[in-house]
Amino acid sequence: MNKNLLLFIFFIGISSLLCSVKFKPNDEIHLFSIPENWPIPVYDFNKMPLDSKIIDLGRHLFYDPILSLDNSVSCSSCHLSFTAFTHVDHALSHGIGDRIGTRNSPVLINLAWNKHFMWDGAINHLEVQAIAPITHPSEMGEDLLNVLAKLKQSKKYPSKFFHAFGDSTISSKQLLLALTQFQLTLVSANSKYDKVKRKEEIFTKQEKSGYKLFQKHCASCHTEPLLTSGEFENNGLPIDNTLNDLGRGKITQNPSDNYTFKVPTLRNIEFSFPYMHDGRFKSLNEVIEHYSSGISHTPNLSSKLKNGINLTSNQKVDIIAFLLTLTDKEFLFNPDYQFTRD
Amino acid sequence: MKWLLFPILFITLSGIRAQTTKDLIIEFSIPPVDKTIELEKLRFYITNIQLYSEDSIVFEELESVHLIDLMESQNSISVAFPETVGFNSIHFNLGVDSLTNVSGIYSGDLDPTKGMYWAWQSGYINFKLEGKHPLSQARNQSFQFHLGGYLPGQYSIQQLKFATNNSLKLNVQFDINSFFETIDFSKENTIMSPGENAVKLSEKIVTYFKLNE
Incomplete structure (x- = not known):
């Protein structure tokens, strides 16, 4: 045979082998992509590329109360897709048996860019995050081994796990x-704000004014484009003596972290009420009012808030108009994120 | 002639694989415990096993994580290393390193269902000792030491180094009775989270691991 032809076949073989290793599912690109001008995700996708079959399994598990002790509460009970995956209308989220926790459930948005999880950053990696709510007595109150046993006994999951991972051990x-x-x-990256950034739409005059005020007063912590720095700050909330929540300080045991909490993203904030780690504010008006006149000088108050944020009543309305441009309807109503039977 | 590369590469790789190895067995044990003390759990992680010749490292075990459970007689580690390697000391860690602690989910001995993972605050329990002591003021005279922590100020991972001359079997004894003698169980009986107390106790515990000649 022709030597060149052999060489050609050899290279084709090698390159297809390489491709199949690196891009296991062909649709990886559609499953996750980094929006234009966004930072590189914190999550390391090289460890295990996204796979539509595994995602589908995860979606079923997310909506399944089988993960809780009495099969009554699923992840979605506190993280509802239509409300940016948070527990709408509950200041403090509750779990099985109506047991009330001590914090407001956070939104699940753009988690690939999260360094820390939970309001106090107690969880250090997305992969181990779910262990906390599954086993917490006030949330799902289950034991991991028991969850695995229930999944193994179910009709549905052995085949789903086999389909996703190529074996049905269910680990x-x-x-x-x-x-x-x-x-x-x-991933939420299709709000009006994003479209304006991509020059597909334009802000109204009021939104534009709100955006400028936001950039001046808020963006040092709610950094663009994720609308959070991912860091821990004390934003001057008066201490609630019924909870006495030290926040990050309880985790690091460093007094200089007391009363600091993770800066939440503002994306889809229109739908993620109530606000703050303990859900104390029901409306955006209350939130803006807090920053302009309610800052309490508790230990470790963020240096950026020492003097509060002075805003006229018109400016407050403008900021809220801007915050509403962070609503991403495609994200909130994405059928791929919702409960599915099959 | 480039196509010849493939078989050559294959032969070379198989050659590496075929290299003969020896097994180093490390066994962990405790001496008989005073009858007034009841032991219920004694588990710990041994990780990052390295063999040294003088001051230089001559062998490092890959994915070196071993959960030892002395109540369930899961007490021995077998380390395969190349026959040609000579060593006169062995180093390993008591506990799971920081990088592993922040790198997501693992299976095997690091599986979070092994009872050595803190759910509510990410991180491995490096050393778990539970039981009953007559002097303990806690409920049911119990004591529980769950030692771990990888953050600055909470770092509780400890290193053990033993001199040994190419010996293929090592018996490491945790001198638990001497350790118990240093504890005032009326005051010190429960540690369940990372922090200063866990660090102090971890630093103490490691000094009671001795090589049985």
């Missing part, structure tokens, strides 16, 4: 990776 690693992969797909 905790597989369970958690599936939940992780589904949550990684929850």
